[in-house]
Amino acid sequence: MTEAFWTRFRDGRGVWPAVPAFVFLAIFFIAPMGVLFSFGFTEIERGQVQENGFTLRYLTDTLSDDLFWWVWWKSFYIGTLSTLLCFLLAYPLAYLYSESGRRMRLLILVLTISPLLTSAIVRTYAWLVILGGRRGVINSTLIELGLIERPFRMLNTDFAVIIGMTQVHLPFMVLPLITVLAARDRNMEAASLGMGASRLSTFFRIVVPLSMPGIVAGLTIVFALSYTNFIIPQLLGGGGFTTLAVQVYEQIVVILDWSKGAMLALLLLGSCFVFILMIGLAGNRVMRWSVKETVE
Amino acid sequence: MMDADVAPARGARGPALASVWADRLGFFVIWTLAGFALLLLIAPSLIVVMISFTETAYITFPPQGFTFEWYADLFSRQQIVESAVTSLRISLWSTTIALLLAVPAAFSLVRGRYPGKTFAGALIVAPQMIPGMVIGVALLFFGAYISFRQSDLMLVLGLTVFCLPFAVRLVMAQLQLLNPALEEASLSLGATKKRTFVQITLRQIVPAIVAGAAFVFIESFDNLTVALFTASPRARPLAVELYNLVQFDSSPMVAALSSLEILLAFVVMLVLGRTIGLERLAK
Numbered sequence: 001m002t003e004a005f006w007t008r009f010r011d012g013r014g015v016w017p018a019v020p021a022f023v024f025l026a027i028f029f030i031a032p033m034g035v036l037f038s039f040g041f042t043e044i045e046r047g048q049v050q051e052n053g054f055t056l057r058y059l060t061d062t063l064s065d066d067l068f069w070w071v072w073w074k075s076f077y078i079g080t081l082s083t084l085l086c087f088l089l090a091y092p093l094a095y096l097y098s099e100s101g102r103r104m105r106l107l108i109l110v111l112t113i114s115p116l117l118t119s120a121i122v123r124t125y126a127w128l129v130i131l132g133g134r135r136g137v138i139n140s141t142l143i144e145l146g147l148i149e150r151p152f153r154m155l156n157t158d159f160a161v162i163i164g165m166t167q168v169h170l171p172f173m174v175l176p177l178i179t180v181l182a183a184r185d186r187n188m189e190a191a192s193l194g195m196g197a198s199r200l201s202t203f204f205r206i207v208v209p210l211s212m213p214g215i216v217a218g219l220t221i222v223f224a225l226s227y228t229n230f231i232i233p234q235l236l237g238g239g240g241f242t243t244l245a246v247q248v249y250e251q252i253v254v255i256l257d258w259s260k261g262a263m264l265a266l267l268l269l270g271s272c273f274v275f276i277l278m279i280g281l282a283g284n285r286v287m288r289w290s291v292k293e294t295v296e
Numbered sequence: 297m298m299d300a301d302v303a304p305a306r307g308a309r310g311p312a313l314a315s316v317w318a319d320r321l322g323f324f325v326i327w328t329l330a331g332f333a334l335l336l337l338i339a340p341s342l343i344v345v346m347i348s349f350t351e352t353a354y355i356t357f358p359p360q361g362f363t364f365e366w367y368a369d370l371f372s373r374q375q376i377v378e379s380a381v382t383s384l385r386i387s388l389w390s391t392t393i394a395l396l397l398a399v400p401a402a403f404s405l406v407r408g409r410y411p412g413k414t415f416a417g418a419l420i421v422a423p424q425m426i427p428g429m430v431i432g433v434a435l436l437f438f439g440a441y442i443s444f445r446q447s448d449l450m451l452v453l454g455l456t457v458f459c460l461p462f463a464v465r466l467v468m469a470q471l472q473l474l475n476p477a478l479e480e481a482s483l484s485l486g487a488t489k490k491r492t493f494v495q496i497t498l499r500q501i502v503p504a505i506v507a508g509a510a511f512v513f514i515e516s517f518d519n520l521t522v523a524l525f526t527a528s529p530r531a532r533p534l535a536v537e538l539y540n541l542v543q544f545d546s547s548p549m550v551a552a553l554s555s556l557e558i559l560l561a562f563v564v565m566l567v568l569g570r571t572i573g574l575e576r577l578a579k
Binding site: 017039093111119130140171253 | 315316322323328333334336344347355393396397398400401403404405408410416419420425426427430434435437441453454456457464517525535542543550554562565574577
């Protein structure tokens with residue numbers, strides 16, 4: 001090998017070391033995404049693409065279907081509620097991390113990262129065990145304590161899906177919050193406390209606004225994950241429970257209507273991006289507003 | 297606009313009594329929520345591990361007695377063992393391919409100087425913004441277009457796309473931390489460029505490569521969203537097998553299998569902690 005080769009590799013001067021990755025993504029990611037897009041606008045019969053098959057039929061059919069809007073609303077509402085619940089739990093935990101010593105920090109990190117590395121099915125399965133029927137953990141405990149006589153119906157409800165999603169996606173909210181909260185500039189808090197503000201007021205007016213980038217990152221990731229998750233609704237929501245993501249799965253794998261499935265997938269992806277963009281814009285607004293508020 | 301309790305005048309005597317109580321109550325709520333979050337993170341896994349040892353033939357909590365019977369049962373089921381082997385093989389392939397693509401790409405993205413680098417970086421981490429399901433569906437449709445069927449190969453390709461961004465970002469983060477003075481010192485002390493690259497540069501990013509491998513491996517091994525659409529129906533990976541078991545089998549054997557996956561997650565976490573540290577993973 002020539003000297004020049006190693007110099008170029010070490011310095012990475014140039015695009016070429018990244019070229020294999022680009023080619024790979026172009027073939028196995030970009031091209032498939034293009035095919036997915038085109039399938040939403042193509043007539044397909046028995047897995048065969050038809051000649052001059054361009055059609056807007058799937059788009060107009062889907063958008064004029066009341067069922068689609070109902071399912072979409074379900075996705076949106078489940079995704080939003082579980083994202084907010086995630087935030088409500090993750091923020092205090094991330095704050096606790098930022099205020100803790102080395103050992104407590106390690107404990108929180110281990111407890112946050114280990115579920116992240118554990119299969120989502122395993123963690124959803126845990127909820128089947130906890131919420132499920134008479135022998136479920138919650139019901140059997142309540143019956144044992146004599147608090148209730150007949151088991152609550154907890155599985156196959158919206159509640160089950162929301163709590164399952166919250167637990168499975170919690171680490172994705174905690175980690176970005178930990179990053180911003182642990183690295184935050186503490187002088188502003190000291191100044192606020194020194195000027196007589198209460199701790200609570202300092203928390204809401206200094207700490208929370210300072211952590212806005214982490215909040216936006218966490219909300220974005222968790223909303224995207226919850227909105228597009230089709231496993232948890234299927235396992236914890238029961239047979240009749242459906243969201244947009246579940247519909248995509250059923251159209252493609254069960255009903256085998258690929259064009260409809262492709263169109264639903266595109267609408268799922270597109271609407272997800274719109275919501276993510278809205279979260280980002282709202283975050284910017286709040287950040288600017290809170291800076292103004294504090295300064296004035 | 298300022299509330300009464302923010303006014304600076306009270307500084308000397310400390311805040312008013314009411315505000316002290318508001319503080320206590322407020323922080324009591326905050327710490328309670330934090331505790332609840334910790335409980336929510338750990339309890340499900342703990343419960344699964346506990347019930348995997350029950351002597352009853354159905355899942356029950358609290359577990360009754362203590363037995364390894366369900367773990368033995370697990371290994372006696374040929375279908376599960378076979379799918380575990382399939383998953384292992386597939387994950388090793390996707391890990392290898394992802395790293396072979398990611399390491400050079402990370403070098404280029406960190407140290408390269410060329411127009412459009414920002415765009416190139418965005419393109420390489422783009423799959424991270426697409427749900428696994430959509431990556432899987434897209435690959436399935438693309439395959440139909442070119443008569444390429446669901447298979448181990450298609451699954452490996454899908455998982456590689458899905459995991460590539462993680463690997464690239466881990467290696468990039470490590471490269472950004474390197475001190476260029478070490479490489480310059482090596483060169484000026486007379487080492488060849490090849491030797492400098494292998495012994496100084498590469499050696500320093502080994503932790504990130506190991507961490508990346510561990511991460512890609514576990515993500516591939518556990519992945520269901522890509523696998524449901526791309527895996528061969530004949531040789532199902534463990535995640536798909538488990539997905540079916542969870543829905544239709546109420547034997548504690550499923551809890552035993554789940555416990556083994558939890559154990560695997562801890563092994564991977566140990567590797568990550570030892571190589572790049574868990575704090576780094578948070579970023």
